[in-house]
Amino acid sequence: METDHSEEIINRLAFLQDRFESQEGYTIKAKAEEVLEGIGFKTSDLEKPLRTFSGGWRMRVMLAKLLLEKPSLLMLDEPTNHLDLPSIQWVENYLKTYEGAVVVVSHDQTFLDNCISSTVEVASQTLTLYPGNYSFYKEEKVERMEIQQNAYENQQQMIKQTEKFIERFRAKATKSNQVQSRIKALDRMDKVHEVVNDEVSVNFKFKFSQKSGRDVVILDQVSKAYGDLVILKNTTARIERGDKIALIGANGGEKSRVALAKTLISEANFLLLDEPTNHLDFQSVKF
Secondary structure, three states, X not given: OOOOOXXXXXXXXXXXXXXXXXXXXXXXXXXXXXXXXXXXXXXXXXXXXXXXOOHHHHHHHHHHHHHHHOOOEEEEEOOOOOOOHHHHHHHXXXXXXXXXXXEEEOOOHHHHHHHOXXXXXXXXXXXXXXXXXXXXHHHHHHHHHHHHXXXXXXXXXXXXXXXXXXHHXXXXXXXHHHHHHHHHHHHHOOOXXXXXXXXXXXXXXXXXXXXXXXXXXXXXXXXXXXXXXXXXXXXXXXXXXXXXXXXXXXXXXXXXXXXXXXXXXXXXXXXXXXXXOOOOXXXXXXX
C-alpha cells in the first residue's frame, strides 16, 4: 500500500519558500541591480561577464557584493578609490542608513565627513578615539595637543624645581626626609609625554627643462571610441600653459606611488594625472 506524501511535500515546499523569502531570494536580483546601478553601472552592463570589465570596475562589483551581504560589521578599505562623484554620493547615502557597524579606511576627507560618526587615530603605537567625523577629529586633535603640551611643560618645570631641591639639600641631614620624599614622588610620577607631530609632510616641486608655448594642446573636432564605447565625439578644446583641469566621470583606472613619483621627476611641461591620490595618505595628498 503506497503512502500519500503529498501533505508532507506541500509542508516542505512551504517551509523552503518561507526560508527563501526570508533570505531575500525573491528581491535579491532587484537589489543587486539597484546597488550596481547606484555605483555607476549601466543597465546594459548587468548581463556582461565580469571578465569584460577593467580592474576598477571589478572593484566596484566586489564593493556591491559586500553591500548586498549586509554583514553586522562592514570593513571598507579605500572604498571611493574607483568611484566617480555620483557613485561616491550614492555610497555615502547607503552607509548613512546602514544597520550594522561600518569601519572605513579612507583618505577621502569629504567622504569621511559625510559617513562616519567617530574617528580612530593610529599614532605612536596607540589608538585614540574621537567622537565625531574627520573635521571634528582635526579640530579636537589640535586642542588635545595644546592641552598635552601645556601639561608637559608645566610638569617639566616642576620636575626641574624638584631636582634642584634634591641636589641642594641632599647632603643636609635636617632635610633628608624631605629629599627622600621628593625622590619617591618623582619615581611615582606619571610622566606626560611631549607632543610629537607625526604628520610628516611630503614636498614635491614640479620642474621642466623647456617652457611650453602658450597653447599646450588644441583639439579640433576630435573623436575617440573603444568599439561601441564613445569617449569623445567632434570635441573641440584648448589647453593653455598654466591650466589645471580635472576630468570628472566614470573611470576604471589605478596608478601607484612609484608611477606618480616617476611622473613628477620627468620634468614634463604638461602632466596628465589619472586619480593621482588613490593610493596616497593624507600627508601625501596635501602636497
